[in-house]
Amino acid sequence: MYFDLTGQTAVVTGAGRGIGEGVSLRLANAGAAVAVCDLDRASAQAVVSKIEAAGGKAFAVEMEVSDPNSVQRAIDEVRNRQQRLDILVNNAGVAGRAAPIWEQNDEDWHRTIAINLTGVFYCCRAALPAMLERNYGRVVNIASLAGKEGNPNMTAYSASKAGVIALSKSLAKETAQKDICVNAVSPTVIRTPILEQLTPEQVDYMTSRIPRGRTGTVEEVAAVVHFLSSPDCSFVTGQCYDVSGGRATY
Numbered sequence: 276m277y278f279d280l281t282g283q284t285a286v287v288t289g290a291g292r293g294i295g296e297g298v299s300l301r302l303a304n305a306g307a308a309v310a311v312c313d314l315d316r317a318s319a320q321a322v323v324s325k326i327e328a329a330g331g332k333a334f335a336v337e338m339e340v341s342d343p344n345s346v347q348r349a350i351d352e353v354r355n356r357q358q359r360l361d362i363l364v365n366n367a368g369v370a371g372r373a374a375p376i377w378e379q380n381d382e383d384w385h386r387t388i389a390i391n392l393t394g395v396f397y398c399c400r401a402a403l404p405a406m407l408e409r410n411y412g413r414v415v416n417i418a419s420l421a422g423k424e425g426n427p428n429m430t431a432y433s434a435s436k437a438g439v440i441a442l443s444k445s446l447a448k449e450t451a452q453k454d455i456c457v458n459a460v461s462p463t464v465i466r467t468p469i470l471e472q473l474t475p476e477q478v479d480y481m482t483s484r485i486p487r488g489r490t491g492t493v494e495e496v497a498a499v500v501h502f503l504s505s506p507d508c509s510f511v512t513g514q515c516y517d518v519s520g521g522r523a524t525y
């Protein structure tokens with residue numbers, strides 16, 4: 276099998292639905308035991324049940340990515356249970372409230388940055404020691420096209436995702452001498468519940484900018500994440516892969 280993950284352990288954050296759910300199903304199908312992490316334990320447990328029904332291995336872990344103690348507890352739980360941590364997919368994220376910058380309050384800004392960017396920092400910091408110990412790891416950070424181009428009315432979101440891309444490149448260089456690869460993935464509009472946080476006009480604007488002329492699917496994102504999570508991805512690090520229907524031209 277290509278991109279075989281048999282025997283490996285993966286942590287996927289924000290895995291209770293949407294892209295995180297799709298990634299968890301895909302990695303489990305390739306043989307990984309998946310720690311389905313989400314602040315909503317019930318939805319994480321529902322994803323675990325789906326994976327188990329399909330013959331895969333998974334377990335639910337409660338994790339609030341913006342809380343360093345919660346992140347450390349969750350990663351410790353995974354390490355104690357599995358004795359290894361091969362794959363970290365930092366996927367948890369929020370869109371924030373769509374509004375021009377002069378209508379954004381402090382809370383709008385801080386919450387989006389805390390979850391989308393600081394959360395990735397906390398998770399990487401907690402998980403890297405397990406990878407360094409075994410000289411193996413794959414980190415995939417879910418950014419967004421907004422982080423490359425900047426979406427109007429989404430300043431905090433766009434800034435947070437640009438930060439995720441830069442964090443991925445920095446961490447890739449810090450780990451380049453090991454068999455550890457760190458990459459980012461930048462989707463455009465993917466039909467998931469996150470779009471409910473935005474106005475229909477905002478979603479239409481973003482969709483109109485996709486040359487392929489349609490929104491993407493969770494499975495299309497999961498396929499790219501799968502490669503970047505696998506041992507086959509051994510000489511690709513510090514990159515940002517777009518899943519954008521041709522929107523990004525660089």
Ligand SMILES: NC(=O)c1ccc[n+]([C@@H]2O[C@H](COP(=O)([O-])OP(=O)(O)OC[C@H]3O[C@@H](n4cnc5c(N)ncnc54)[C@H](O)[C@@H]3O)[C@@H](O)[C@H]2O)c1
Nearest residue numbers: 289291292293294314339340367368419464465467468469
């Ligand atoms: N859907 C899109 O169009 C799109 C496009 C580009 C990038 N992305 C990115 O992909 C990722 C997943 O998006 P999605 O569309 O699946 O979103 P979603 O809203 O459908 O799912 C997000 C999941 O993350 C969890 N979550 C939210 N905040 C959390 C926190 N603080 N700690 C732990 N878990 C938390 C939620 O409970 C939920 O299960 C996000 O980082 C998002 O920015 C999505």
